[in-house]
Amino acid sequence: AVFGRRFNSCGYMYIEDKSGGIHQPEIDYDYGVKEADQLIKNGGTFHFYDDQTDNYVQKNYHLLVNHTFTPQWRLNAGLHYTTGDGYYQEYKIGRKLVEYGMKPYEVSGENVTKSDLVRKKAMDNWFGGGIFSVSYTNDRLNASLGGGLNRYDGDHFGKVLWVKNYLGQLNPDNDYYRNNATKNDGNIYLKANYELGGGVSAYADLQYRHITYKMHGRNDKWNDDTNALQTLHIEDKFDFFNPKAGLFWQINTNNRLYGSFSVAHKEPTRNNYTDGKLTEHPKAERLFDYELGYTFANSWLNLGANLYYMDYKNQLVLTGEKNEIGEAVAANVPDSYRMGIELMAGLKLNCGFQWDINATFSRNRVENFSETLYEWEDPTTEAWKIDRGNTPISFSPDFILNNRFSYTYRGFEAALQSQYVSKQYMTNAKRDDQILDAYFVSNLNLAYTFKLPRMKSVIVGCTIYNLFNETYENNGFAGSGYSLNDAGEKERYSYATYAAQAGTNVLGHISLSF
Template sequence: MKRKAIMLVGMLSAGTAAFAQSAPKDSLQYVALEEVQIVSTRATSKTPVAFTDVNKEQINKQNFGLDIPFLLTSTPSVLTTSDAGSGVGYTSIRVRGTDATRINITTNGIPMNDAESHSIYWVNTPDIASSLEDMQIQRGAGTSTNGAGAFGASINMRTQGIPSKAYAEVSGSYGSFNTNKETFKVGTGLLHNHWAFDARVSNIQSDGYRDRATSDLKSYFLQGGYYGENTSVKLITFGGKEQTYHAWDGISKDMLKTNRRYNPNGKIKEGNEDAEDAKTIGFYDDQMDNYRQTHYQLLVNHTFSPEWNMNVALHYTDGYGYYQEYKNGRTLKEYGLTPYTIEGVTYKKSNLVRQKLVESDFGGGVFSFNYRTNRLDASVGGGLNYYTNDHYGKVLWVKNYIGDLAADHEYYRNTGRKTDGNIYAKANYDLGSGVNLYADMQYRYIKYKINGNNDKWDFREGYDKLQRLDINEDFNFFNPKAGLFWQINRSNSAYASFGVAQKEPSRNNYTDGGFTKFPKPEKMFDYELGYTYRGKCFTAGANLYYMDYTDQLVLNGRLNEIGEPMAENVKDSYRMGLELTAGAKITPWLRWDVNATWSKNRIKNYVEYVSDYNESWDELYTQTARELGTTPIAFSPSFMAGSLISFSHKGWEASFQSQYVSRQYLDNAGVKENSLDAYFVSHLHAGYTFNVPYTKGVTVGATVYNIFNKKYETNGYSQTAAVYETDAEGNKVGNATIYNDPRYYPMAGTNVLFNIALKF
């Protein structure tokens, strides 16, 4: 793997040098970020979609150690979660209730979502925010983009541009839970009118709010660029290495009252017990997730004429990692191990330590040809990417095991391969009288294969072996979009749009689904209607949306052949809502921005499957289907609102940020017992910049998160069962009692981060 990475860097460097030798000479005026990045996937002020831009200054004012999702909480319809409860480590984002597997993420137009899981793990690229120029969040189907299907939102990140002058910056943060962040940045500025280089290294560590929810994150960013009169070339590499203790399991409602910081992961139970009530005698120290991810990007821009330009990018991502965990009372044959006998007693189960490993390679290219005149802005672009992912597992140790256990005993292995290609054409044409017509068409092709043994044991009669994966799927998606933008006058504008988005199932939809029946792809029709007012001191906007889904994949409680929860397609579901934004410049040094979202998110004709458990046997029995009619979609609050009051005057800056989120259901049944309570949380930041000789300024500050010490939870999951009374023969008697036992991920109470930054 290292050899492949070294070869790639060499190839990219050679390509950069070749471009440099043949490029025309001069001049400073062409040093601009847009010239070396794919920007055709971005919305502009006249694109009829709902979007929010977050610039570098806004990012830097919040970037003291928390992950990117927490830097976006002041934008409309955004929710964040944190397993560790502190915003460091495993975090995630939802937009309009859309989860991370349905949000397209790109950096410089290059896909960032994992091609199989469709998620992005921010922990793999720690402190990437320190190397960003800006971000754009598009809500709804948005514009055509590369990579994973944007099935409700997309986030387009751009890495920093090349400043014309040399600089250096050192910054650090320290606060609650031993959270600390250290970042060093340096740049050469423009050398000999053509060359420039930048570098960053970062370290982030935290004990986490929850017990043992530690994070140890390292990252870097390097870029070098050549800038000619008509051609610009930039080579970028960035990556991260993370080690986090598992905080993947939630806690009960009773535990929230007695010990909110409790983390059940890593439990070592007495004996070889996997029963819930078995005595816990300690916690496993190495219950860790370890991953390394390295990105390489070669970005080339060429300007043919004032109207025509071209962007091309080649990319490669190398990933390797594993998580290690202690498992109690595991069935040995599931791990390729034979039962063992001690003093005449045969043991078919035992406690053990296992590793699950993944090694991935992702590479390809994206491009766009762009044409712009006074009335027409058009692009033709696309990309072709290939992904391969090896999944395998090892058993490192078995308690009291008597038998042959080879070092690094491997018990399963499978490989996922994915080819993802797309091509799009889009145009925004000025019809006159302030009216622009927008059209956007994309064709996307996906070929996905998984071959090998899964880590799940197939207990069905006649099988009794690891689940065999033999998946070979092809998808062809046509995603058209169209809209009108009307600049009514200098201050008022409106737009209307329609878009189609389609998405293939994720790896988990296959591996955790039925063994003989595969899920279908999902489709969404997105209708948007918006209005914006921009005055000298006041801005306001409103956006109506209706997202109509066909075959959306949801967890409905149904189990697959071995009794594990799986996602199924539901025929009809929708999200509809109203997003409002407003901002007022009260004085030259005081501003207030607010946003709110009212929404209705529903599944039609929903059927829930509840597992029946016999209390005396404590084992899976059967399932009961419940026709619930129209129900709310999980993790989709009906109302949320945000407020940001910001102050800046004579070196002082301060902000007061608040967010309210209404009740969220943990599943699709709409039962209050399985829900997250509404919460209102606020954060306060204050800082001052000193003028210090031989520097560009020294800034010190502090942020108090959850200043009112609100006890709240942003994530969780339901555990629902139907319990029947039984007669002496074990037959069911009477109606079932529905038993709800949800789990929650608590967020930290009041906590503080102090920060300092020196710029040179």
């Protein structure tokens, strides 16, 4: 808030005071913000790196085959191949040279171990494979057998392009880290829906997945134990059986009741391996999902309610922390759950007015959460464990409401969409000083559709986002650690950083259909 809600620290290099002096306050911390604020008030100017950039290019290729053998039997198959490459180029302040494969140097008898630098973190990957399904349909049965086999192969590497006042030899083409990850993912499933009679139908879905994950090379994360970049040597295998089953009862034309049970598993992502603490190895998630629902629908009104209970083992939940490039970090918690009720309603009148509303009331908890703090957040120091009991899962609001009013007349449409999100804790420790406040935000969309020669339709319109200029934050990051006071006692500290969202802004759009 000191520098305004539009301030972005990406590419920050230094502040130049009105006399030409150069200052580099650490604006990630309160004391740095205060110093920077005073410099700006005294006539100072922020300077940013002009080539701070984020680039990614992706190319997709698909070959699809659909064939109908008989009215009952059909085949769907496809091959896909995707290539991608991109990079971040960033200005970093006061980085340790040894972490970038460079030796310290001396200037005027002083040993320089840190310097500003420009780094480029890049990736080069491809993803390819095939999928298929064979389906059978008759009066009472819909069934399909399918599966797929896919492979991902990705390189991650980094280069140092420039170092401030560096006296050694710098080769921007050298990698200071490089690692390769491969993932093979095969699955096969059999699912069917069968009408039992009396408006009752049953469905079942059985899936088996086999995954092999390998990652080798040097990571960009420093390991103080080895005094070198972290070495990745990961070879994991996962075998998942994911069954689903449910019953549907079409009571009459307007009323429907359903219930289901499913088991799902999810393997860790690459970031879960590379961004977690060096002493922790991520585990796969397991979910038991129970649902019971009811819907009502006629020509002008629809209503629905869905009760759910999601029981997790080793759920990967956000910790509130960010990695080096600003991505959210997640870690396993042994036991957790999400439970609640989803409500929905819709009203559609012949005059062109429509009202749609849905809400979720939920309770999302980590069971028996144990918080681990380190001195100045250095995982090589003594761990301080604090048992918190059952705590809210981070970034999981207990109440969400979505509302939409729309009106159409001939080619004109106006729609007002609003969302309310209750408060969210930014970590799993239930700290009142690490909260995203509740917010309510609305967007207005106006559009007109007409026809032109040789065109199906033309849609011209605009969307006014954050119509009422709400001041809010919907994301951020937070963390905690401890320091030792003069008596050698541990004292906790916490911090939180918020992603301020834009005020009222307008986007115009045009859509052409041929």
